[in-house]
Each structure stands twice: as C-alpha cells, then as structure tokens.
Amino acid sequence: xxxxxxxxxxxxxxxxxxxxxxxxxxxxxxxxxxxxxxxxxxxxxxxxxxxxxxxxxxxxxxxxxxxxxxxxxxxxxxxxxxxxxxxxxxxxxxxxxxxxxxxxxxxxxxxxxxxxxxxxxxxxxxxxxxxxxxxxxxxxxxxxxxxxxxxxxxxxxxxxxxxxxxxxxxxxxxxxxxxxxxxxxxxxxxxxxxxxxxxxxxxxxxxxxxxxxxxxxxxxxxxxxxxxxxxxxxxxxxxxxxxxxxxxxxxxxxxxxxxxxxxxxxxxxxxxxxxx
Amino acid sequence: xxxxxxxxxxxxxxxxxxxxxxxxxxxxxxxxxxxxxxxxxxxxxxxxxxxxxxxxxxxxxxxxxxxxxxxxxxxxxxxxxxxxxxxxxxxxxxxxxxxxxxxxxxxxxxxxxxxxxxxxxxxxxxxxxxxxxxxxxxxxxxxxxxxxxxxxxxxxxxxxxxxxxxxxxxxxxxxxxxxxxxxxxxxxxxxxxxxxxxxxxxxxxxxxxxxxxxxxxxxxxxxxxxxxxxxxxxxxxxxxxxxxxxxxxxxxxxxxxxxxxxxxxxxxxxxxxxxxxxxxxxxxxxxxxxxxxxxxxxxxxxxxxxxxxxxxxxxxxxxxxxxxxxxxxxxxxxxxxxxxxxxxxxxxxxxxxxxxxxxxxxxxxxxxxxxxxxxxxxxxxxxxxxxxxxxxxxxxxxxxxxxxxxxxxxxxxxxxxxxxxxxxxxxxxxxxxxxxxxxxxxxxxxxxxxxxxxxxxxxxxxxxxxxxxxxxxxxxxxxxxxxxxxx
Numbered sequence: 001x002x003x004x005x006x007x008x009x010x011x012x013x014x015x016x017x018x019x020x021x022x023x024x025x026x027x028x029x030x031x032x033x034x035x036x037x038x039x040x041x042x043x044x045x046x047x048x049x050x051x052x053x054x055x056x057x058x059x060x061x062x063x064x065x066x067x068x069x070x071x072x073x074x075x076x077x078x079x080x081x082x083x084x085x086x087x088x089x090x091x092x093x094x095x096x097x098x099x100x101x102x103x104x105x106x107x108x109x110x111x112x113x114x115x116x117x118x119x120x121x122x123x124x125x126x127x128x129x130x131x132x133x134x135x136x137x138x139x140x141x142x143x144x145x146x147x148x149x150x151x152x153x154x155x156x157x158x159x160x161x162x163x164x165x166x167x168x169x170x171x172x173x174x175x176x177x178x179x180x181x182x183x184x185x186x187x188x189x190x191x192x193x194x195x196x197x198x199x200x201x202x203x204x205x206x207x208x209x210x211x212x213x214x215x216x217x218x219x220x221x222x223x224x225x226x227x228x229x230x231x232x233x234x235x236x237x238x239x240x241x242x243x244x245x246x247x248x249x250x251x252x253x254x255x256x257x258x259x260x261x262x263x264x265x266x267x268x269x270x271x272x273x274x275x276x
Numbered sequence: 277x278x279x280x281x282x283x284x285x286x287x288x289x290x291x292x293x294x295x296x297x298x299x300x301x302x303x304x305x306x307x308x309x310x311x312x313x314x315x316x317x318x319x320x321x322x323x324x325x326x327x328x329x330x331x332x333x334x335x336x337x338x339x340x341x342x343x344x345x346x347x348x349x350x351x352x353x354x355x356x357x358x359x360x361x362x363x364x365x366x367x368x369x370x371x372x373x374x375x376x377x378x379x380x381x382x383x384x385x386x387x388x389x390x391x392x393x394x395x396x397x398x399x400x401x402x403x404x405x406x407x408x409x410x411x412x413x414x415x416x417x418x419x420x421x422x423x424x425x426x427x428x429x430x431x432x433x434x435x436x437x438x439x440x441x442x443x444x445x446x447x448x449x450x451x452x453x454x455x456x457x458x459x460x461x462x463x464x465x466x467x468x469x470x471x472x473x474x475x476x477x478x479x480x481x482x483x484x485x486x487x488x489x490x491x492x493x494x495x496x497x498x499x500x501x502x503x504x505x506x507x508x509x510x511x512x513x514x515x516x517x518x519x520x521x522x523x524x525x526x527x528x529x530x531x532x533x534x535x536x537x538x539x540x541x542x543x544x545x546x547x548x549x550x551x552x553x554x555x556x557x558x559x560x561x562x563x564x565x566x567x568x569x570x571x572x573x574x575x576x577x578x579x580x581x582x583x584x585x586x587x588x589x590x591x592x593x594x595x596x597x598x599x600x601x602x603x604x605x606x607x608x609x610x611x612x613x614x615x616x617x618x619x620x621x622x623x624x625x626x627x628x629x630x631x632x633x634x635x636x637x638x639x640x641x642x643x644x645x646x647x648x649x650x651x652x653x654x655x656x657x658x659x660x661x662x663x664x665x666x667x668x669x670x671x672x673x674x675x676x677x678x679x680x681x682x683x684x685x686x687x688x689x690x691x692x693x694x695x696x697x698x699x700x701x702x703x704x705x706x707x708x709x710x711x712x713x714x715x716x717x718x719x720x721x722x723x724x725x726x727x728x729x730x731x732x733x734x735x736x737x738x739x740x741x742x743x744x745x746x747x748x749x750x751x752x753x754x755x756x757x758x759x760x761x762x763x
Contacts, residue, residue, distance in 0.1 A: 027518075084510050087512075218512060251548055
C-alpha cells in the first residue's frame with residue numbers, strides 16, 4: 001500500500017501524483033519504471049518514474065486517463081492508497097557527456113523525460129528539449145524542462161502554443177541548425193516511430209523508451225517483447241530504452257493493439273458503472 | 277529416532293503382523309475420485325481430484341509392506357519417512373501421519389498434489405518389482421495433509437528459542453517457503469521478500485486452481501506466519517533493495533530462490549504475432565491476475581482454437597486452462613512422442629479425459645497472421661523418432677517435406693524458461709553459468725559470495741516444486757552450520 005501524498009491536474013485527463021515509496025525513491029534512477037495495481041482485482045500496469053524526492057520519500061508519476069486501469073488510478077485522491085506498487089524496474093538510462101542531445105517527447109511521455117533531461121544536463125550535455133502535444137492544454141512540465149534544458153522548443157499540432165507542427169518538425173529544425181550527437185525520444189509509439197525514421201535519415205543515434213504491455217514487469221511473462229535488430233528483447237529487463245533505429249515499431253504497434261477490443265469493452269462497462 | 281528405530285516400535289510390528297504380505301499386495305490400488313471430465317472441462321476453479329475418503333486411505337495404506345529398506349524414501353527429494361506416515365494412516369492416526377510429513381516437508385498438501393510421484397517415491401515402490409501398481413503415496417500424502425487442515429487442528433511445528441539472527445529469503449515460491457520454515461524452526465528471524473503482490477510464487481501464478489487451490493497454499497503460508505516468518509511483498513531484491521542493503525541491515529545469510537524468469541521462445545517466424553504468448557504470461561493472467569473473472573481488470577484472450585507448444589506440466593496446465601476458458605479445440609503440440617513427455621502421468625490422463633487433442637511428433641515452424649497481426653494458422657513440421665539424444669530420450673527428426681497447416685486463434689508457447697536475470701545482474705562476484713543459473717556448491721547450496729545461498733529454478737533452470745523444496749531445506753541446514761561456524 002502506497003499513500004498518495006499529492007494530486008495535481010495537468011489537464012482534465014493528465015494527472016500528477018506524488019506517492020510515498022521511500023525505498024523506490026532512494027534506489028530509482030532516470031529511466032526506471034514501476035508496476036502499479038489499483039484494487040484487489042486491479043491490473044498491473046507499468047508507469048515510468050517522473051521524479052523522486054528523497055527527503056519526503058516520494059516518487060512522482062504522471063498518468064493519462066486511457067482505459068479502466070489508468071482511470072481507476074486517476075480516480076484516487078490525495079490521502080488514499082495505491083494497492084500495490086513495485087520498482088524501480090528496468091535498466092536506468094545510460095548517462096554520460098555525449099555533447100549535444102535532443103530530447104523529443106510527446107504527451108505524457110514528457111514526464112518520464114524530465115529526469116533524463118536533468119541527468120543529461122548535469123553530466124555536461126547541451127540539452128535541447130522538444131515538447132509536443134496536440135494542443136496547448138496538453139503541454140506539460142514546460143517550466144521544469146526549462147530549468148534543466150539549454151533550450152526548450154514547444155510544438156503543437158494546432159498551433160495554439162509554441163510553433164505549429166509535429167515533434168519531428170522541431171527535431172529536424174535542430175538537426176539542420178547544429179550538430180546533434182544523440183536523440184532521446186519518449187512518447188506514443190507512433191510518435192517515436194517517426195522520430196526514429198527522421199533521425200535515421202540524418203544518422204543521429206537515437207534512444208527510444210518503450211512502453212509496452214506488461215503483466216509482471218520483472219522478467220517473467222514476456223508480454224513486453226519487441227524485436228530489436230531482428231532479435232526478441234524484453235522491455236522490462238532488457239529495456240525500456242533501446243536503439244530506436246533497430247526497433248521494429250510496426251510490430252510493437254501491432255502488439256500494443258492486441259487487447260484493444262477486450263479493453264474497449266471493459267472500459268465501456270467501467271464507465272457505465274460510474275455513470276449509474 | 278531414525279527410520280529403523282521407528283519401524284521397530286511395537287505398534288508398527290503389530291500392524292505388520294496383522295496382515296500377510298500377499299493379502300496386502302492383492303489389494304488393488306485406489307482410484308482417486310475426481311470430478312466428471314465433461315463437467316470439469318468448463319469449471320475453471322474446482323479441483324479435479326476430490327481426495328480419498330478415510331476408508332479409501334486406510335485401505336490403500338494397507339497395501340504398503342512397511343519394508344525394512346524402504347526404497348520409496350530414496351526417491352523422495354526431502355526424505356519423508358514414508359512408511360511411518362502411511363502406517364499411521366493404516367492405524368487411523370491421521371494427525372500423527374500429518375505430523376510425520378511436516379517433520380521433513382514444509383508443504384505436504386502441495387506436494388501430495390503436484391509432485392511427480394511416479395518418478396520419485398512411487399517409482400521406487402517395491403510393488404513395481406512384483407508387477408503390481410505402486411502404493412499411492414501421493415494420494416495418501418494429500419489425504420493426511422488435508423485431514424489435518426480440515427480438522428482445524430493444525431499443528432504448528434515447534435520453533436526453537438529465538439536466536440535473534442536475521443536471515444532473508446528472496447522469493448516466496450516452494451524453495452523460499454521450505455527454507456523459511458526450516459530456518460524458523462531453528463530459531464532464526466526470517467524475512468521473505470517477494471517481487472509480486474502475492475505470496476507463493478509459482479504455486480500462485482503458475483499452477484492453476486483446478487490442480488492446486490490457492491486456499492491450500494494460503495494455509496501453508498499462514499502456518500509459516502504463525503511460526504514467526506515475516507513476508508514482504510512488492511519488493512524486488514536487486515532493485516528495490518540490494519543484497520548490500522540487506523547486509524547493512526544486519527542480515528547474516530541470504531537465500532536466493534528467485535525462480536524462473538524469461539520465457540523461452542523458439543525463434544520462429546510469426547512468434548510475435550498477437551495471440552502468441554508464453555505459458556508464463558497466459559497462466560499469470562489467469563491464475564495470479566484472475567483475468568477470466570469478469571471482476572478482474574486484466575484482460576485475457578479466450579481462444580476457440582488454442583495450441584499449446586510443449587509437453588511438460590506447464591503445457592498441460594495451459595491447455596487445460598484454455599479448455600476451461602472455452603476453447604472448442606485445445607491442442608498439445610509436442611515434437612516427441614507421448615512416451616517422452618515430461619508431464620506427470622496424471623496430468624496427461626486428465627487432459628485426455630477433458631478432450632484435449634494431442635498432436636505428438638509435430639513441431640511448429642511458422643505462425644501466420646491476418647492483417648491486424650493476429651495469429652490465424654500454425655504450420656507444423658511432422659516428426660519421427662530417431663536415435664536417443666543426450667537426455668536419453670529418442671530424438672525427434674523431421675520427416676522431410678511433411679507439414680500441416682492448422683487453424684488457431686491463440687498459441688501458448690511452453691518450451692521452458694531461463695532463470696530470472698535480476699539477481700545475477702545485480703550482485704557482483706556471483707558466479708553464473710552461460711544459461712544464467714547461479715552456481716552453488718551442490719551439497720551446501722552456497723554461492724561464490726559466501727553470504728548468498730541459492731536454490732530452486734534460479735540454480736536448476738527449471739525443475740519441480742519438490743526439488744526446489746529440497747534445495748531450500750538443504751540451504752537452510754548448511755546456512756545454519758555456516759552461520760554458527762562463523763559466530
């Protein structure tokens with residue numbers, strides 16, 4: 001049982017939680033994730049850790065309401081408890097001074113990017129962060145990103161804030177302007193696929209942090225497997241970060257959609273019980 | 277008292293004399309009462325084996341000749357005094373029978389259900405030499421353990437005076453539980469760390485309820501708790517806390533029993549299609565996450581044409597689960613013949629009764645999917661048996677050009693697991709084989725890092741509940757000696 005210390009709405013559907021987890025706060029590094037389960041019959045879902053406060057013994061999670069499990073989590077209030085949480089899991093991001101790094105993130109992917117941006121900056125990199133979202137309201141953590149980045153570029157699909165365009169437009173403009181040594185991307189799989197295609201064209205090494213379906217998250221079930229360079233890898237123990245240019249994103253997208261029908265049904269049921 | 281001293285007791289002698297050996301061997305072996313096959317193939321949770329009645333058990337116990345040199349005991353990885361518990365059943369002292377079991381086995385109700393008895397105790401029974409069926413030791417073990425549990429009068433093993441020495445078990449599966457029980461008896465302060473949200477390891481996430489009800493595992497766990505064992509769930513040693521943290525915290529010995537890890541796949545085309553998964557994933561969804569229950573948030577495919585690849589116990593558990601979740605055709609695809617199947621005989625028998633198709637001498641070479649990436653067919657290579665291989669079993673050889681295309685909407689790959697990589701990755705100085713198993717001294721279970729002992733699948737790579745328990749017990753004994761010699 002982990003107590004929720006604070007809850008903050010970034011937007012109607014994107015929520016930031018600070019959760020008591022002193023051991024995880026102490027051992028986590030940028031790139032790590034936790035498995036979270038709400039309720040006795042809850043599902044175990046992976047969430048990347050966005051931040052930690054050693055003094056308070058808390059970690060920060062940013063959650064987007066999508067299906068049943070994330071909705072149940074988002075319905076919890078400060079003072080309530082998350083039934084089960086375990087971590088930190090996965091391999092931490094490899095941090096060193098690469099030179100100039102572009103961090104391209106979209107949607108809630110911005111949250112797990114924050115500790116990576118901070119760590120890269122601390123290691124002496126020039127960090128240019130590109131935050132993208134559909135519209136202004138969905139841009140999150142801009143101020144915090146500015147604290148740790150040399151430059152922050154905001155992109156919106158509808159042009160309601162920052163520059164009108166996709167994350168790839170932002171990344172491409174940086175690559176055209178200066179030498180980029182590394183790109184890190186976190187966001188929806190389809191976004192990472194296009195970032196990867198772009199940086200491959202320019203031969204900029206790229207890391208993608210993958211968020212696949214998991215059951216246990218500790219290297220047991222294999223639900224999270226992806227093809228990287230033609231080999232099957234397990235996101236939970238071999239990842240979550242991989243050389244984006246070697247990831248088979250089409251296969252990953254296909255596997256992510258595997259339970260779509262069952263999930264839609266379950267979500268409709270859940271929403272209808274809420275409305276009663 | 278050792279076995280022969282026990283055997284010399286008056287009551288044992290009296291029982292032996294009460295019946296002639298010929299009369300005993302003439303009694304036919306008991307049949308385990310079970311649920312109707314058609315009914316149970318749609319009942320997800322109800323246990324198939326119903327257990328023996330007291331009368332059946334006492335009658336079966338009469339079959340045992342109470343040998344002077346009981347070979348059955350040689351077949352038991354934890355050295356249960358089999359004749360003593362069986363003879364206690366024969367004389368009607370079921371509590372004493374249960375107590376006998378508990379002297380050496382931490383989980384008798386579990387072992388009575390899941391041990392491969394035909395390869396262990398029953399495989400060495402004297403009856404087999406006389407061309408008779410072995411005494412049903414497994415059924416009797418289950419009977420005694422169930423009797424005690426249901427009587428509500430569960431004996432908690434005696435615990436030595438607390439020595440205030442803290443020791444840890446990593447993993448709460450059969451190895452960790454057996455270890456914890458023995459160390460608690462010796463007076464140690466035992467903390468068991470479990471990565472998942474439930475205690476029990478493979479007994480919970482792997483073995484289905486129709487074969488091993490969760491309730492039975494929970495009673496065994498409560499038993500350990502009443503002996504003073506502490507359990508910490510949601511804690512991954514090597515991640516949440518390190519071995520070093522445990523040492524700093526005053527733990528004087530650590531038993532790593534983190535179990536099986538990464539599922540093995542066959543590296544064939546189409547294996548990452550939607551609907552193709554490992555048996556670990558399939559069984560974890562259904563057992564640990566209760567995914568087939570409408571109240572559960574975890575989804576699971578309920579395929580109509582389901583193929584399970586493999587011939588072990590996990591494959592049988594998976595295929596029988598698929599049948600219970602509504603598969604019209606549930607198939608075992610196994611590359612050797614039935615004779616070489618590693619699964620327990622009873623599981624194969626039950627599976628057949630439940631209408632499972634056995635495609636033996638078939639091996640998948642490709643999975644084919646539709647536009648959404650969902651599996652729709654499997655291509656099987658037809659095999660034949662060749663010369664015996666390293667395992668002593670006749671090796672499967674392809675019949676060139678002979679293949680079959682079979683419709684499926686779900687495939688569960690059950691061809692084994694590699695050890696869990698988390699501890700080997702996180703502990704410096706630990707000696708690890710190329711398969712990822714932890715290297716230990718076979719007698720003491722101690723690793724290259726003296727404070728760390730290890731056992732179960734993390735050492736064996738994939739074995740049985742009882743072998744894991746045997747490892748736990750040996751590790752407990754030698755860790756106790758090691759700690760005392762260091763003091």
